[in-house]
Amino acid sequence: MGQKLSLSELELYRRTDEVLHYLWDPIGVAGIPEARDEYHSYLPVVFSLVEKRDASAICAYLFHVLLKTSAPSCVESVTPLASIVA
Numbered sequence: 001m002g003q004k005l006s007l008s009e010l011e012l013y014r015r016t017d018e019v020l021h022y023l024w025d026p027i028g029v030a031g032i033p034e035a036r037d038e039y040h041s042y043l044p045v046v047f048s049l050v051e052k053r054d055a056s057a058i059c060a061y062l063f064h065v066l067l068k069t070s071a072p073s074c075v076e077s078v079t080p081l082a083s084i085v086a
Contacts, residue, residue, distance in 0.1 A: 016047045026066055
């Protein structure tokens, strides 16, 4: 991440990670312990949008992620995530 996070920021980062993995989970890996880092590459961007409380930007980013990956059929998972984290 490049900079130290405060304790509250670290907690928000951890919770954002959990939301991506356990709730958003467009490819269905939440029950697989070995796949716990599956969505870590999206975490820094999503975290920065969560800090800004920008639900529409979170939706737009995750929509883009789904369209560019092999999970475009999972687009309906984007809106609930934004409402949870924002």
